[in-house]
Amino acid sequence: MPRARLIFLLLSLCAFGAAAEPRPASLRLCTEDMDAPPWRSQNGPSLSLQMLKSAAQRSNIKLEIREMAWVRCLNEVQNNQLDGVFEISFKPERLRIGVYPMKGDAADPAMRMHLDSYSLYRLKGSPLEWDGQSLSHLEGAVGAQTGFSVIAQLQALGAQVDDSSRNPEQNLNKLLARRIGALALPTLTGDSLLAGNPAYRDRIEKVGPDLVAKPYYLIFSHRFADGHPKLTRQFWEAIAQTRDTPEYRKALQDALRQLNR
Structure with missing residues (x-):
């Protein structure tokens, strides 16, 4: 075989190998094991799960979701024991945990799952x-x-912050017992808990403007993102596409209306 043809053939094989990305059997994600309506709820809409299932169908991959303590979830993704964590906001120091859809030095809000805020009660x-x-x-x-x-x-x-409890209802009970002077909660979670429980609603109120509003993301472990860069990007894009569908927008409006009753 002529040398030039041999070199061309080897280069072609290398290019083909580089383009062929191995496909994982499934995408293993974790999230916190506490209700956060309307994104996750045992007894109501779970819009984040709806979004991820749609994105998985668009990306043609099986989805496995595990619920656990938030700190454990972050640790397992950082240690590459799981492929990703969802409903996580951006902080530069969290880049060591996993890979965000970046735009410059920050996460790209166009690739977010949703927007949420924290309020003070x-x-x-x-x-x-x-x-x-x-x-x-x-x-x-x-x-x-x-x-x-x-x-x-x-x-x-x-x-001074008391972060000894990961359960929002336990924290509300601490506030009722005057063990803390105030409570910061995700706004939709806090508003939903107050609306659904007269014991909270009659004695607790939200104060002032939001503490902060921010986008929330799905991030991938470093090992997964390095091994499956095309699938990583495809899944983020599928999330953005799902978020903008009329079906998802209607589901979000219906869920927010239900929370505000």
């Missing part, structure tokens, strides 16, 4: 105030769920 009659810039008249620590990103923001505001 206080006992009715409490002097606590939040004006969007600073906390005043705070008596005691602010409660937050273990491992949640809002903890750093609260600490930056000068608040």
Whole structure:
């Protein structure tokens, strides 16, 4: 065989090998094992699961979802024991955990799963105030769920944070018992719990503007993203496509309407 033809054949084989990405048997994701309506709920809409199932169908891959403590979920993805974690906000230090859909130095909001916010809750009659810039008249620590990103923001505001519980209802009960002076919760979760429980609704109220609003993402483990770059990008794009479908938008509107009843 002529040398030039042999070199061309070898280059062609190399190019083919580089283009052929191995296909995993399934995509193994984790999330927190606590309700966060309307994204995850045992007794209502679970829009994140609906979105991921649609994205998996678009990407032609089997989906496995495991629910566990949030900190454990993050650790298992960081240690490449699972392929990804969903409903995680962006913080630069979380880049060591996994791979975000990036745009420049930050995650690309066009590839988000959804938007959500954190709000501050206080006992009715409490002097606590939040004006969007600073906390005043705070008596005691602010409660937050273990491992949640809002903890750093609260600490930056000068608040002492009690993050010993990962259960939002346990934290609401701490507030009722005056073991904490305020509570930071994802807004939809907090509003839903207050609306559904008179014991909370009659004594607890939301205060001031949102603490923060941010997009939430699916991120992949470093091993998965390195081994399956095309599938990684394809799945993020499938999430964005699903989010913009009329069917998903209607499901979101219906779920939000149900939460606000």
